[in-house]
Amino acid sequence: MDQRPPAEQRPPAPRQLPGHIAAALAGSGGATDSAGQPWAGRSLAGEDAKIHNFEDDDGTADAGYLAAVDALRSAAGDEAAVVASLATARVFVPIVARLAEESDHGTHADPLHGDKQADMALVTLKAPDGRTALPVFTSATALEAWHPQARPVAVYAARAALSAVAEGAELLVLDPGSEYTFVVRRPAVWALAQQQEWRPSYADPELARAMAEATAGYPPVRRVELEPGGGVASSTAGGAVVPGGGPGPELRVVLYLTDGLDAAGVQAVVSGLNAEWSRNAVFAERVDSIEVKLLRAAE
CATH class of the missing domain: 3.30.70.1350 (Cation efflux protein, cytoplasmic domain)
Structure with a gap:
């Protein structure tokens, strides 16, 4: 996915977040959904099964995002406008069940056997250059086509960006596997997480x-x-x-x-x-x- 130049021709990946970004992350609740619930360790049962606070959401893509992408594809717009449209857009983050099974040696993960206990895990991808990417989807249909077993968690894109930072992801990949995939690169992810304007x-x-x-x-x-x-x-x-x-x-x-x-x-x-x-x-x-x-x- 990423054909970056040799290391001497690009800035080294920062090991520490700038203070203002770390503060924004700490004050936001980190890797949680729009209801403020952490994804990691969530059960599939009872109240924990609630996946978002968008009760009237019909699962379709945000109109502003679609308009910005259409403008970009026709060369009438630019990628800064696409990122700007995400500032108020709802997206879907995929989470998957991570099953656990009791054994004589304790609890261990086993994807092949069902169990009464199941946690939800946030899905991340590894880019060809080794960086971590967080996949997000503009519609529930796009997510289902990509991973039928994944559960869609509706969040604002800014919240998804914050969660990407919390997970150490440098990229947001919108609608992977679809007819058109848009990648939000690290500086834009940081700007979106802080709800600030991004300039390429x-x-x-x-x-x-x-x-x-x-x-x-x-x-x-x-x-x-x-x-x-x-x-x-x-x-x-x-x-x-x-x-x-x-x-x-x-x-x-x-x-x-x-x-x-x-x-x-x-x-x-x-x-x-x-x-x-x-x-x-x-x-x-x-x-x-x-x-x-x-x-x-x-x-």
Whole structure:
């Protein structure tokens, strides 16, 4: 799913959440549904079987999200508008029964045998690059088609983003296995979790200034430009290209270098700038993954 560049061309995955994100997570109740109930360890019986607080929900996709995706697919909108539509959208998070069976050696998980005890477990996916992703669905029908045995838990997308952060997931994957899948990358997941506006890194002037300022100590760099990376685009099941919703790399950094640098000189510039950028708080929070393109500066 993710065809990111080598590690030296992307920011390292942060080990600790920024303080304001950790505070938002701690104050929100963490990985719970819209009723405030944790998914992990929930029984399938009695009051614990209640799955959401959307009593009149008909299970269809949010109209605002569908409109934003239609605009993106027709190139009339952008992926920032799709993420913005999720701020008030209800989505479904899949949870599955995790059966336990008593034995002489204690309780152990056994997916092949029924038991009177069953807990609900939140489903996560592992992306090809090793990152954890939380699948969410815009409709109950889409979730059922993906996993007929999964139970749909209706939550606001912001709550799903918070739960993704709590689970260590860096991606939200909307409607996997459907006709069109939209991936919300890590910076957008964080923004959604905090209920803040998200601006793509390739269209972020503050980020552009910070990255340009980092080149001050590198005379061979004449200019820096930011543009959408090769991983921004996605595609439908039928092969139609959509200008957004891809897993990354979402940022292409174009470095215009003076002529005459040998391979070692170029490598020193790129490695040094990667180190400078990774120490910048704006870069660490707003950039998911990058690719670097080198061009000769016009004299």
